[in-house]
Amino acid sequence: MLKDKIVVVTGGAGLIGRSFAKTIAEQGGVAVIADRDESGGRAAVEAIQSQGYSGQVIYGKLDITSKQSINDLIADLHQRYGSIDAVVNNAYPRTKQYGRKFEDVTFEDFNQNVSLHLGGYFLTAQQFAAYFKTQGSGNIINMASIYGVIAPRFDIYDGTAMTMPVEYAAIKSAVIHLTKYMARYFQRDNIRVNCISPGGILDGQPTEFLERYNSRASSKGMLDPADLQGVLLFLLGNMSTYVNGQNIVVDDGWSL
């Protein structure tokens, strides 16, 4: 489905990014694992390549909060392949203090996390859009979240050390609107901008949390990263040519 398409996945060394890179390689594309974590990124490349998919996976050093770093990656890929088809804004930068309860979040924490995550998504999308405009085509996919769509259900975190950080709600709702803004801004430039809002992804969360979370879903509850691949392929491929400025929720009905 993605034969020879060059797709950059920011945060490609992480939980969802690795799975996206594998899906792209499986479908014959070139997945660029673009991550600040070089050893994790290279390990992910090796693990995926050893599966022998028809596509390719490569590592590209990237810090989404640095304009220079983003443009170095774009220049490197342009030199190597002559074009870039898509970027998936999927990195997840956060400060050491991230994850505190509402009362404990300082003004500085709030600003830093919004700056790194929302600011990084903006900067990456802005720089890739400039390249795509020159190229005459492009596809931007932003990772948002159900927590950018609905208010948190705080009761599911009772008795655990987890919470739903206030910065995350502010960032992800803004990512959804940034998507619409950019889709409109580049409407005549053959650049599509859409976003995916996943529900919770399984990653060793405590059992009591999982039980409470899963009881509100339709059948599975917390999803595996591979459960997002259908929507990723749809948005990257030609079947979604006329889908622009949309947010697609993948959460097993949790946010209903």
Ligand SMILES: NC(=O)c1ccc[n+]([C@@H]2O[C@H](COP(=O)([O-])OP(=O)(O)OC[C@H]3O[C@@H](n4cnc5c(N)ncnc54)[C@H](O)[C@@H]3O)[C@@H](O)[C@H]2O)c1
């Ligand atoms: N995991 C979930 O339950 C879940 C649910 C909904 C949405 N999401 C969203 O999906 C995306 C990926 O989440 P994840 O759980 O795979 O995250 P993760 O923490 O597993 O991976 C994030 C990756 O981003 C990289 N990164 C951090 N800062 C960076 C920077 N400045 N530049 C480049 N790379 C950087 C990290 O090195 C890491 O490899 C995020 O947008 C997240 O908000 C996740």
